[in-house]
Amino acid sequence: MSKLFERVALLGLGLIGSSLSHVIRQKGLAANITGYARSEATRKRALEIGLVDRVFTSAAEAVTEADLVILCSPVGTYGALAQDIGPALMEGAIVTDVGSVKAAVVRDAGPHLPASVHFIPGHPIAGTEQSGPDSGFAELFANRWCILTPLPGSNPEALAKLIAFWKACGSNVEIMTPEHHDLVLAITSHLPHLIAYNIVSTAADLEEVTDSEVIKFSAGGFRDFTRIAASDPTMWRDVFLNNKDAVLEMLGRFSEDLSALQRAIRWGDGEMLFNLFTRSRQIRRSIIAAGQDTAAPDFGRGPPKG
């Protein structure tokens, strides 16, 4: 793969920022990488492990002369970041992000970015429950989808270049509006995280069942939820604060459906339960067929270690 950009600025060096650095280096997508992180420890570590060629204490300095700027911090920081970098951006630069919500990014960052840059919000649907500069790896985006939400009037050449970038990272690219993105992600990502956080919290608060019992017997299913409930709290707080309407809509539907299941259990309606449980299998098969999960039993965790 040939070089697509002279200088990529990564604003935020956690899981996504560090993974981007690895894949940019591996595929030779940029001549050099500059970085910004709020914490001293992250900046130091990013230099140590070679994530960036130069690291800055100010985002504005990091974006100087960058032809691709990627916001990789929690979405709650985007407004202030955009305000900060706005005057320092190079004319013709592409500015994008990796945030899990899109309408709020357009609302918060958009007004601070000059008309001379190409602002194209984006969201790679990829991640793990880990965070921080050491958690990244080059394959994170391989065969995952990246959603781009260009604005009306986005420059087609800039869009094509950003698509080429994500494809070079191994991703498939889908285009949609910010509003539709937020609805799709509310069900495929935000609600699952909310429910996972919630059941872990419910379990921790029980009086009749000890935490030790919850932990020992978690292989019955509970442990699956704890993985995504171990995701970064700041990032997820910002997601829920910034995709309120879509999350509340999906949550309302989920709760209605759960009430119907609750009623079926209370009244012993085995047929309703059986029918609902049966159709779920097909969706898992489709996800595996689409290459979005492993077919190995138990996610391929393998035999447990003693």
Next chain:
Amino acid sequence: MSKLFERVALLGLGLIGSSLSHVIRQKGLAANITGYARSEATRKRALEIGLVDRVFTSAAEAVTEADLVILCSPVGTYGALAQDIGPALMEGAIVTDVGSVKAAVVRDAGPHLPASVHFIPGHPIAGTEQSGPDSGFAELFANRWCILTPLPGSNPEALAKLIAFWKACGSNVEIMTPEHHDLVLAITSHLPHLIAYNIVSTAADLEEVTDSEVIKFSAGGFRDFTRIAASDPTMWRDVFLNNKDAVLEMLGRFSEDLSALQRAIRWGDGEMLFNLFTRSRQIRRSIIAAGQDTAAPDFGRGPPKG
């Protein structure tokens, strides 16, 4: 490991029954294994792949001369099965089961079993989303917990022998009452499955988001839920019909907690969200430390395949 039993009868040859067969063979825990399955196809397959030495169309025949009888079919079948095998059981035989509920098993199977056998209900907290005679493997129980719920007056020698059996299968053994078991599993297994089935159903019913979008973008978290929602529908129908009170209790608490989260989102209470999301990480760490899940990011699924 030396032989513990002369003849083990496996009533049901799905994931658990076939895994038991593999570990019994591997560790030499019994001289021979007889089997019973309701379906002709399962019986045929069980013989083909050597799960059993002999297979029968009647459970009563399968248990003849067995000194260990293990009920491995969905818990809704246990009453009729116990009625069937009651008169055919050998004096002094140990009768146990692997059902995910315990009080209902005591209620349904207990009355049909003669006083001359040792009835000790049990539940290995192990499984995958797969089912059927080909899904088993010898390591399924390794480093997992098996809960036994002996009844008042259970014979201590029979209990010791059953504990030795499960330890030989690689499990740790915990003793508790059937009622406490049902409460613990309601939160660590039954509620997680119910919620997973429910969110998959909610997602499938959306008008604004297509099934294809749900599948493509499932790596955002949703796919984690589809694994346990692909579990055997008959087994899970029977679990919910037979642990109604404990499941409704846990579901009530879950829904209350979810309403509080919903309210925090609606009112933009970021501090509440952040605090709740933060404490979940500790529980995941404890589960990993207890050897009940892998520490590898993404359950160690590894880079996706194209």
